[in-house]
Amino acid sequence: MRAISSLLLLAALPAVLAVKTEDFKTCSQAAFCRRGRALSERAGQDPNWKSPYTVTADTVAISPDQASFTAGVRSSLYPDIQFSLDVRVHEDGVVRVRMDEVNGMGRRYNETTSWALIAEPQVSRDVQWKIGKQDVRAVYGPKKDVEIVIFLSPLKVVLYRQGKEQVVLNGLGLLHMEHFRKKEEPKPAPEAPEGDVKTDDAQAVMQAPPNPRAWFEGETEDGYWEETWRSWTDSKPKGPQSLSLDISFPNHGHVYGIPQHATRLSLPTTCGDNSYYTEPYRLWNSDVFEYLADSTMSLYGSIPVMHAHSADSTVGIFNAIASDTFIDIAQPDAKSTYTHWISESGILDVFIMPGPTPEDIFAQYARLTGTPALPAHWALGYHQCRWNYVSSDDVRGVQKRFDEEDMPVDVFWLDIEYAEEHKYFIWDKKTFPDPKDMINDVSELARKMVVIIDPHLKRTSSYPVYKEATDLDVLIKQKDGQTEYEGWCWSGSSAWVDFFNPKSWNWWKGLFKTVQSNSGKFAWIDSTTDVHIWNDMNEPAIFNGPEISMPRDSIHYGGWEHRDVHNLNGMLFSNQTYQAVMARTNPPMRPFVLTRSFFAGSQRFGAMWTGDNLGTWEHMAVGIKMVLANNIAGFSFSGSDVGGFFGNPDPEMLTRWYGVGAFSPFFRAHAHIDTKRREPYLLEEPYKSILRDILRLRYSMLPIWYTAFREASVTGLPVVRPHYVVFPQDINGFEIDDQYFVGGSGVLVKPVTEKGATEATVYLPENQVYYDYFTNYAYRGAKGGKSITVPAALHQIPLLIRGGSILPTRERPRRSSPLMKNDPFTLRIALSNAGNARGELYLDDGVSYAHKEGQFIWREFTAEKQGKTIRISSADLGKAKPAEAVDGVALVKYNGGNTFAKSMDLVRVEKLVVLGLDRKPSRVKRVDGGELDWSFTAGTAASDGKEGTASILVIKNPVTHIADDWAIDINA
Template sequence: MYSLKLLGALVLLISVPQTFAVKSHDFKTCSQAGFCRRGRALASRAKEASSWASPYSIDLSTIEIAHDSAKFTAQVKSSLYPDVKFGLDVRLHTDGVVRVRMDEIDALKKHYDEAASWALISEPKVSKSMKWSVGKTEFRAKFGEGQEFEIVVQFNPLKIVLLKGSKEQIVLNGQGLLHMEHFRPKKVEAEGEQKPEGMEDAQTVMKVKPNAWFEGEDEDAYWEETFGSWTDSKPKGPESLSIDISFPNHANIYGIPQHATRLSLPSTTGESPHFEDPYRLYNTDVFEYIASSPMSLYGSIPILHAHSADSTVGIFHAVGSETWIDVSHATDKSTETHWISESGILDIFLMPGPTPADVFAQYARLTGTPVLPAHWALGYHQCRWNYISSDDVRTVQKRFDEEGMPVDVFWLDIEYSQDHKYFIWEPKNFPDPVDMINDVAATGRHMVVIVDPHLKRVNEYPVYKEASERGVLVKPKSGEGEYEGWCWSGSSSWIDFFNPGAWDWWKSLFKPYQLASGGWSWTQSTEAVHIWNDMNEPSVFNGPEISMPRDNVHYNGWEHRDIHNINGMLFSNATYQALLERSDPPQRPFVLTRSFFAGSQRFGAMWTGDNLGTWEHMEVGVKMVLANGIAGMSFGGSDVGGFFGNPEPEMLVRWYQVGAMAPFFRAHAHIDTKRREPYLLDQPYKDIVRDILRLRYTMLPVWYTAFRETTVTGLPVLRPHYVTFPEDKNGFDLDDQYYIGSSGLLVKPVSEKGATEASVYLAEDQVYYDYFSHQVYRGSAKGKNVTVPAALHQLPLFIRGGSIVSTRERPRRASTLMKRDPFTLRVALDKKGSARGELYIDDGETYSHRNGEFIWRQFFADKRKKELRISSKDLAALRPSDAVDGVALKTFNPANEFAKSVSGVRVERIVVVGLGSKPKSVKVEGGQTLEWEYTPGAASNDKKDGAAGILIIKDPATPIANNWEISVQF
């Protein structure tokens, strides 16, 4: 977050951006990054050469095959430098994932090899059943239930291919761009090296350097590099890593967030239109970012999905340094990518799929699933920079209640803290913080306050003083003392969360009681306060690219360049653990992070950063949230209304519709914007937004059930079209509509000014119902676009035929007050008169669900000739091989304590949509006859479009935790 306001008199000495527009010159392009220049030049030479061969090959005399597992190791040699050796390790995991690692052997220095240890939840198990077959030129291993997959390792040149049947799925080094720059003494060059055979055409580029055909003529930024006024010393010299990864039979790729662009990634080279620069992964504080760009943003997850109608595959490259990725859609059936990283080792996981669900599961087994959030965290969050006082917070809460607008969380930005010393309340405007927090908590709500990673360098600040005394701060390039930079606190230092000494200490800070050890703790807080971790890229106002110098030193001597993209994840991880340990029994923490890496999904939510209040940013925010979900970060959203600017009422209404249909729903605004709390809107906008907020709350059972699923399967909460319909080619590039979990709800957000209608794509020969009007729309087996009403008060939201959606319809001021509210079931019949749906609930706050304290139901609707049966059954009993957040369902007790505690919660209404004829009677099996009301439709569910026939069953009073059945007789 940036502002024109001063940070005190010293602000003139630091480079804080002074205009509200992205300054592209503050951030590198590939041509301004030496290692990216070298990598792209390598690709250009390969493309221009009439013949090209990778210089890397396996030394056959070094091959070792494990006798008890599907693993082999070998040394890799390079014809460029015969004396330099690399170690290759290829292993097959029990679930079919293939891991490929390569590192330099006996190097002068050590390449950073710890990225995977931070990202993975555990060391994957290597298969003992799959075996390698050895040939003269390659290794092969078949795997999969039907032995449909095969991994092939070719010896010379080194190439690794994953096949499904006879089709290549993933190819490593197929274009010969693999290059791990070895460590070398400065200004010492080998002489007399010979060019490899087949490189005669490259003679003209070998005038200066024998290996110029591959590495180029000059030492380009090997030992030092300048950008603007900053000089980056490179004490280890060149150490970049280049690898080409191709998908010969997949035209669409998704992932590598975070970028503001299409979900199906456009090209960066070759065919037009394309971006000029590669996609960059380098966590960066880019405020007011461009709405269509490959520029790096706040988070980096090096994962790709490649998709076709035949299969889905994925790759995850565990590298934490800056990485650039060129994308080329060479043909309409294939995709080529080129990964160029500043440092690290080759550590690539090949995920064979073959379905999107399989790839999500394979990645989740590596890096973990999203954490199940507290139920209240799925409600509406109200934030701005800044609510200026404790009285301001109380007033905002009062206004929400007066206007009948639900809200669960109030947020405080940096101005709550005295001189931006986090944890220390500003005494003038927040004289009674605990009373303020308790006033919010008394209404069933929570607060979130910001805690950034920079610490004001004054001994009067106990957090900085203790960090300094413990030696857990990041060091400058000398490795001595403390790095000093500038951020909101002025002169600041940064906690090094790679240092184990910081972990327990950081946890102790959040305890809302005095520590027995005498250390400082946040006693002016309560367990109702949760945390927002911002600026954790890290953002440094006077640093290169608004970040930390790459030659700064972290724990164990690693340079910042090695771990930059991992840094933000460790901050949110430590904060999550701190909140987890402050209460007994533990309460589920809420932590929002701006910076993230692979594995960050285990620690909470993210948002898309400092966006603009424009239609373009509203639109691209939807695509960014979808892309983050592809990479595991399901709990995401964009700031409603845009962080910068003053959106007109129409735009603000549309943005609330977008936000209400995102997993994380928060409104936020810059300090220089006009106040825009929703109750300040004029009519009719205020009423429309109130309805949107209430809609979000009625749908909380849908969102919570979807989150339960992602915590088990890894499938994203928001599902792009290719995930739901993986064989429908028409939808592979679709990213402006999506499904919410497995609920059957289809959303088409409107992000166009003045829109009164929208086009929605229906992929199947199935009926869809407008969520509000029950208008019928029919798809086609070949796919079909339908035009739907989308005036300002209308959100295009549809129930897929065959779905049963659970909601809670009673208006409440906060979600915590809904725990004993009854349910409504919307039964949307498919063409055959059937429907299915799930509901998951638990206490929403603790971890008692891990002890089996929950309700998990499946609802059925089955139509026969003269009867429709609607029933509820215990899903844990139906699927005992499944699990719920680690609970083995074979031992699940449906009469658990939580189920008993909500035994009085019932179904109060059932709405059957798509019923073509009027019933004769409706009754509970073995019980009383029920009251009902039937409205015939303008079209039955097997004829042309029109309003659907509706049956409303009034208060069946069936307990939500019990098995029951209702018979509708015709």
């Protein structure tokens, strides 16, 4: 009955069922974007145009410690309006540029960075500013090759490296910070003069110079004070407050980032003579069912981060603004890119990241907004979900079938139907009469559950969560700032918690307690600490609101309008949920929280998925590009719903989609309530066996994935990396977004997303050998790049190992990943052309925060050619790099004999597989011991560059343990 009631609700809300582009604004339908784009068009038509904003020379000041440059700014069109400019250089070379209106009639939203940044950045004390007549500049950097220049008239900010422009703000003169003003009553039209107008007077009128203000801001007050769209009217009591800014990359021909959009990784253009799209990219977190597979439309999350790349350097910007933002991209030639950012409100607060390498950009951005959280190890396993598993017995039945079919799974999920009348935290006892017993049945096999908690609260006094929120006065208000906002969502008439209100934070944490406290407040005692959380609908999605969301003039804590904070809203919800789940245990365990809506900094609080995709080949393919874009923008723990949320994919498509999901950081199958059941064990042969093999492949490679996540949590480097990140000087790889590397492991994957494919084309960017993961066939790259054809029948995933890599895997099939804890390891050693290789393995307990106290194993494996001998060895990286940080905490307490490492004393390396030896060894032995048991199979590929099957040396039971130092010599 609950499922039926949900269907009835859906039927009553057809706008939510499928994407209708008319449900979401285009630039031409948003007044602030119309104004910004019109300014751009006028400026582009005037070759003499220059920005009216200038720095007031007599206000230029350098702080006594040389930390920052400040000045006043005025517009020649509005000389009475004052602005403040602040430019500072951080210790790592990032340049922050801020501008705000001062002494105005109102206050612009300036708190975005208080949520996005992890701390106020440290300003460099080594910068020496120089004030000139026309500019203020500073040279800095270890090589003194970076220069920031603020041109005074007109205002322009330029970052140079070695005298070459890298990033330019306001180079096109499109900066416009709409100042606060009073609404003027319309003036009566002047009466027509009586009698004839003299010819010379008429000519004088015709030749009168145009009003420069009207030229700049437009002839009419377009949507300044009120805006009606469809049936909704948006009151604008503060008047116009949009911000327009052009950001140029004159020497970079590719730009990436600004997720979330369903488009290519290298962002296509939106304006200009040869534009790919005609509509700008939009950042406005939106609930878009069945979104288009190729579009600039806004989707569920927004990260205003952009990378610009060339073979010479990589630079980036983080535009810290949380309001509705449209972004135009133009490329006048192949070597330069110009962007125009138009936002509805907020201050100018741009962070220029100078690079010059992709690794530098990731580190610079991570120092601003934080690295991805190191997830619980089990969260990297396979997640099984649908809307909805309908009862406790249904969940038990699904688990039973996975075990009967020997398919591994770590997590079972429950969508909204578990909750009575969609009152989250309250189990529907008709269908889930024994929730704790059900949860314990799942956890008995070392598995977890995830249940959904949406942000809307059913407005009824019988719902204790809503009543407590009302009593505490932590709900979002209507535009009057007093009356509780009411909208319509799954719960029916609903209210929304305002997580900008500090009073909501501890209260929200208390809801997740699994033991009743003495306070008498609600606690989720029908749950256990094995239940983790899925935050959906947190854009927020509101069925009867404008653009299926909240009215922009709704009021949040502090008096801020929703228009100011919309893109932050979802992040605050998942942030507080993450803190709440962590607070359930003492000591705290790592939470898992999945969020649909996100912003810069959300990577600190869990995982995301790409929303309500369709079961189509196009959505399968674009999901890969979207996950790569999120990784570029710092949010590594991401994935798309395997199989598509909507539709009924045929067995071939579903099989291919599992191949995609197994190589995504977040691996979950999910489906709409109207779809047929499609759990992997339901397929006929041979599909079922192929899916079993894919799931087992994911589990065998979990050590590789977990090691990649550790690196992301330390450095900010993405878990999945496109070619331009790994090979930043290879121009042939700058647009590649259908194949990628897993961390720094050397694993190169090309998921198949085409119907009927039996082979695939893979690009090799270098003169290096690449081995097929399954057949050990050796492919040879070439200097300047080379494309190869690899087999890709339905049971095959194009998966290559870059020569010079060592991969740690666990090959024993288990029902869930925690059961693998004491399993032995296999090391696959893929020798490079030069006969060398390297790899890493990171392990900890996978659930606690003891790793921050040095409780972990971090090994480096190497294969070094020493004359006619190849020595394979294992060393303690934690000991070698004791000052490296995990989650920002220096590992000063680390020692190789830590408690966790000792608990792994008996975990063996059971096998070494060496690929690419040019001849059969004469001897294989431990450096500190005797001969080892080994076998050798000659290959058809030789070290002189020929392709063919690689030779394979298998060393069985090398009498080594994973936490020990050891060395093995392979003698020619």
